[in-house]
Amino acid sequence: MSNNPENNYDPAGSTQMFRAFVDEQPQTPEVQRAQARPRTGMIVGLIVGLVIVVGVVALAMK
Template sequence: MPKNEQDPAGSTQQFRAFANRGDAAPSGPKNTGLIIGGAIGLLVVIVVIALLVI
């Protein structure tokens, strides 16, 4: 093993810059699929109830 093995993660300064840069993803609900699925499920229930009433 070489005595001057370099850290594969880079320097501490590079790591701190990476950790402090923040999240680049847009800020919004992360469970959008769950919200859309719930809305569709609610719509199906409303349609079934409407068909039973008529």
């Protein structure tokens, strides 16, 4: 019977898996920057959408 019913990854499940987990290299700055780009686009899109909604509401109130 499994001690991990949610089937979550458990690096302490075996010595080999734990050592691989510990030996993982941290992400390089290039990878971190590449992952941040989609988030930046999403934030800019949300701000533009909010400005459009505020503009439509302002025009509707006139």
